[in-house]
Amino acid sequence: MSNATFRGGVHPYEGKELSQDLPIKTVKPAMGEYIFPMAQHIGAPATPVVSKGDKVLVGQKIGEASGFISANICSSVSGTVKAVEPRMLLNGSKATCVVVDNDGEYAGIPGLGEDRDYTKLTNDEIRDIVKEAGIVGMGGAGFPTNVKLAPKDPNAIDYILVNGAECEPYLTSDYRQMLECPEEIVGGLKVILKLFDKAKGLICIEDNKPEAIKRMEAAVQSESRIEVKVLKTKYPQGGERTLISAATGRKIYSAKLPADAGCIVDNISTVIAIYRAVCKQTPLITRVMTLTGEAFKTPVNVEVRLGCNHADLVAEGDGYKEDPVKVISGGPMMGFAMFDLNVPVTKTSSSILAMTRDQVAEFEPSPCIRCGRCVEACPGNLVPQKMAVAASHNDYATFEKLNGMECYECGSCTFVCPAKRPLTQTFKEARQHVMAQRRKK
Amino acid sequence: MSNLLNLSSSPHVRDKSSTKSIMWDVFLALMPATIFGAWNFGLKAVILIVACIATCVLTEYIWQKAMKLPLTVSDGSAALTGLLLALNLSATFPVWMAIVGSVFAIIIVKQLFGGLGQNFMNPALGARCFLMVSFAGQMTSFTYDGVTGATPLAQIKNGVTDPSLCAGKSDLLDMFLGTIGGTIGETSTIALLIGAAYLLARKVITWRIPVIYIATFAIFALIFGEQDVMYLAKELCGGGLVLGxxxxxxDYVTSPITPKGQIVFAVLLGVLTGIFRIFGASAEGVSYAIIISNLLVPLIENVTIPTPFGKEGIKDGK
Incomplete structure (x- = not known):
């Protein structure tokens, strides 16, 4: 039987060979400011619970979740709170941040890093620990994990999917973690499975990562409730909807949650964060990033403390061999182009991708020739060509009628477009407009 | 870092293929048929091909210059229109008429409606039909090996058997190889199929439209024509069916973009071609079938919008 997949999708250049064989290096933390934005997840921003002059410890909560869908923020260093003020974020906007001046001591909160037996905890205690630790989806969306782990009916959950697809080109952080700490992934998954008696754990990996498949299969050999699911390599296999459909045959659309299909999906890094929070008493204070792209002298996978400065990390890749033309946070398909590297690393920062070529600037968009490649590529079964015409005429009613709100901006249509038209960009604008209109109602 | 960084919305990478590469792929795919046509019909055919391509490219260039539009002749679409038009003409067709047809294709069918991507009808076929109604005699005069007369398809339809009235024999092998009378590019089924295989392999076209079109026509011909394998094989190899x-x-611009729509479009083409060929006055019907179906594309698309992922079986959409 061939490996599971979905309809549509594209095959961009993978670029993973740049960094896939390089072990994760723990970065020696820089001194100076660590900046913790209070909004680095989906939902309400956290409320700062420290003020200027306060002493904080590693792992100490500095931002408190301020609603049902919100997340705590913990300090990754010890030191003095230098300021609680708006600072520049990755997307160019300013938002409230807690700024901690690293004292270089790394003094931790009591119990930090110590073992804890999760089997002795109740399910509610586990959910509380995950919430306290400030864990959010680290694949990019940043949805609070404790909310995901508390569906209406825990008995209706049949599958816990660990997303190891890593379908974005260039990124190798999940891959390296599968090779280097499979036991932590299995450990985290076992913690989640404890919450859902009827569920089965599926670790989903694309077939371009045979080493990771081998390693994870060995790690789950003695686990009766966990299996490795091999998926075909195709972008966007790691999207929530495409992953669920390929792994389980179930389908959801925009108005449904994975839980509606009996699934919970968590990214590799998130599962490791759950393991560390529950079994090692360590809240979410570090993450693995890939520093890659043709501009880096030596691409590298690094484990960094949250709140550190992107610009400081460039030195970890031994600097640039060539000035980058474009620097992206995240993968080339859905990542965000950075205008300045002096912004803090957050829970969802998966990479610094420094490119020497900007393929977007190289091509001038030309008229649509209606070739239909966008229709073939769209994993959502939409008609991007018609949606783009409607959106560019500000005809939002037609855009919605064409199911434009089902688009999750994966970029496949724009990638394949021979006329190099900025389809995804048009959809982002239109979707924002429609969502704003809906909020007004 | 001293230099400024580029900013743009995601995705930040693009596939290699472009409008230009697609146009040249189609151009290349037409080469076997073009070269065969040149060999089969000689210098006259070559002159017509060159005249049509040159006129189309030049007309588009002059129009865009005059209208102060961005120049797009290098994308190859005008050259392709010229080549397709020439392949749809008889080798004996007067050059000046071909030039008139080329200008019509580019200005009336393509540019007046907004240029590349906006025309609602295939420019080459639009021009062919314009020439057909304007110069019917010259358009339907076919000469092969010095004999001016009926093409094999017309021989079958009208039961012509006298060799002095036939432009080429209606022998299946000749029809498959292309050593018969007809328009420059339509005669050699094998040369066209080689080009088609290239387009399919390069994923420039999908199988949906051509395969369903030909299959529908075959079924129609079997039901309403003669229930005979030889007849069917000749109907498939003859005329402009394979080229069309x-x-x-x-043609991307004038065919539906939705997968279901492409199927509807292809079935419609097959039925129309069958009606024109079997019940119509002429032995041919492909070009009229295509341009009529072209006009129905917006309608077909509107009723064939695919169901989004995960909403299968959900009516209301909520």
Whole structure:
């Protein structure tokens, strides 16, 4: 039987060979400011619970979740709170941040890093620990994990999917973690499975990562409730909807949650964060990033403390061999182009991708020739060509009628477009407009 | 870092293929048929091909210059229109008429409606039909090996058997190889199929439109024509069916963009071609079938919008 997949999708250049064989290096933390934005997840921003002059410890909560869908923020260093003020974020906007001046001591909160037996905890205690630790989806969306782990009916959950697809080109952080700490992934998954008696754990990996498949299969050999699911390599296999459909045959659309299909999906890094929070008493204070792209002298996978400065990390890749033309946070398909590297690393920062070529600037968009490649590529079964015409005429009613709100901006249509038209960009604008209109109602 | 960084919305990478590469792929795919046509019909055919391509490219260039539009002749679409038009003409067709047809294709059918991507009808076929109604005699005069007369398809339809009235024999092998009378590019089924295989392999076209078109026509011909394998094989190899199905009906701009729509479009083409060929006055019907179906594309698309992922079986959409 061939490996599971979905309809549509594209095959961009993978670029993973740049960094896939390089072990994760723990970065020696820089001194100076660590900046913790209070909004680095989906939902309400956290409320700062420290003020200027306060002493904080590693792992100490500095931002408190301020609603049902919100997340705590913990300090990754010890030191003095230098300021609680708006600072520049990755997307160019300013938002409230807690700024901690690293004292270089790394003094931790009591119990930090110590073992804890999760089997002795109740399910509610586990959910509380995950919430306290400030864990959010680290694949990019940043949805609070404790909310995901508390569906209406825990008995209706049949599958816990660990997303190891890593379908974005260039990124190798999940891959390296599968090779280097499979036991932590299995450990985290076992913690989640404890919450859902009827569920089965599926670790989903694309077939371009045979080493990771081998390693994870060995790690789950003695686990009766966990299996490795091999998926075909195709972008966007790691999207929530495409992953669920390929792994389980179930389908959801925009108005449904994975839980509606009996699934919970968590990214590799998130599962490791759950393991560390529950079994090692360590809240979410570090993450693995890939520093890659043709501009880096030596691409590298690094484990960094949250709140550190992107610009400081460039030195970890031994600097640039060539000035980058474009620097992206995240993968080339859905990542965000950075205008300045002096912004803090957050829970969802998966990479610094420094490119020497900007393929977007190289091509001038030309008229649509209606070739239909966008229709073939769209994993959502939409008609991007018609949606783009409607959106560019500000005809939002037609855009919605064409199911434009089902688009999750994966970029496949724009990638394949021979006329190099900025389809995804048009959809982002239109979707924002429609969502704003809906909020007004 | 001293230099400024580029900013743009995601995705930040693009596939290699472009409008230009697609146009040249189609151009290349037409080469076997073009070269065969040149060999089969000689210098006259070559002159017509060159005249049509040159006129189309020049007309588009002059129009865009005059209208102060961005110059797009290098994308190859005008050259392709010229080549397709020439392949749809008889080798004995007067050059000046071909030039008139080329100008019509580019200005009336393509540019007046907004240029590349906006024309609602295949420019080459639009021009062919314009020439057909303007110069019917010259358009339907076919000469092969010095004999001016009926093409094999017309021989079958009208039961012509006198060799002095036939432009080429209606022998299946000749029809497959192309050593018969007809328009420059339509005669050699094998040369066209080689080009079609290239387009399919390069994923420039999908199988949906050509295969369903030809299959529908075959079924129609079997039901309403003669229930005979030889007859069917000749109907498939003769006339413009293969050229039309693989190279004209698949024209991106004038065919549906939705997968279901492409199926509806192809079935419609097959039925119309069958009606024109079997019940019509002429032995031919492909070009009219295609341009009529072209006009119905917006309608077909509107009723064939695919169901989004995960909403299968959900009516209301909520």
């Amino acid at each position: 199905a693989f190279f004209m009906a698949t």
